Amino acid sequence: MSKISFDPNDEGGLELARIVLLDRLRRDHNWNQISPYDSGFDPYVEYVGPSRPGQERLLTLIQDVFWEFIIQGVLAPGLDLANPNLPWFHITDYGTKVLAASEFLPHDPTGYLRRFRSDIGTPDRTVEAYLSESLNCFERGCFIASVLMLGVASERAFLLVCDSLLAALSKSTERSEFDRILKRNPIKPKQDWVLRKIQEIQKTRPCPLPDNVNVMLTVIFDFIRTQRNSVVTLKRCRQKYLAKTRSST
Structure with missing residues (x-):
């Protein structure tokens, strides 16, 4: 041993x-x-x-x-x-x-990040920073904050995928359409466009990506949207609380 x-x-x-x-x-x-x-x-x-x-x-x-x-x-x-x-x-x-469990154990943040760097190679610094903060929150029992930080890291990773996909598009019409969508704030149109493009790519034979990629992306996209909605809800609750506090003083 x-x-x-x-x-x-x-x-x-x-x-x-x-x-x-x-x-x-x-x-x-x-x-x-x-x-x-x-x-x-x-x-x-x-x-x-x-x-x-x-x-x-x-x-x-x-x-x-x-x-x-x-x-x-x-x-x-x-x-x-x-x-x-x-x-x-x-x-x-x-x-x-x-x-x-043997992989990506949040109870061992050091080992988690080491495995993350090993699998990714050179991860984006912003993604890693939010992931590290998510693990710190998890350690302290702040699980909602941990999930929110993980969601922010996931959204950042998704936007990096979008940038790579945009650069790889060969058709100018597709590139212009996707670029226009990326410049907008809502996340769902971006996710829908990427998912449709992946489904189109998967029709080629042999399939260039795993068979379950559509299911995996749908789950990830749902998680990112849920995280975004949670952040918006928390902001609104905080604004209402502050407004109520000010009005009572």
Whole structure:
């Protein structure tokens, strides 16, 4: 079993502690009690320098991540009816699904972004910035804000696809039509045009794109529209609240 190198003097210790905790939760099925004097992490960590300071620093960070996972619903206090409180704990049903996942795990933001960069190559900085903010919101239990940030990142990625598609169009009439649509603010006409173009491309044989691309795009487009509508609704609610507050003062 490979160990994670941990230097108590390095920045980014919290990210490493998160990885270590996830690793132990996946491997050590008998672990069900959190303790500030736990040596059970030693099989998962290679300490840089003297082990004692490394152990103390890691266990402090583990406590922080442990509470994060409780807030996120991965872990819950108590083992059973006879031991219903901390330091006993158990993995929730949701936590079991989280630990079984191997790709794009938001509970491990560092690993999530590393995999994202690896798959994309050189991602757009704006997309990555909103994605990173979405993960930060998720960590803190701000799930609505997390979804909104993810939606903004998705919309930005979609608009980049539109720019690439516009540049690739060979027919001047299509290019002019699509360019006119892109200059408008509504997102749905852009999505409809792209979807129709993809459906047209898919009629060629062999199909240049996966068979389920239409379904995938429809789901993604619905998500982006929902996110946009949510942002508009939140803005209107805020405006009404501010107007009501001003009128009452």
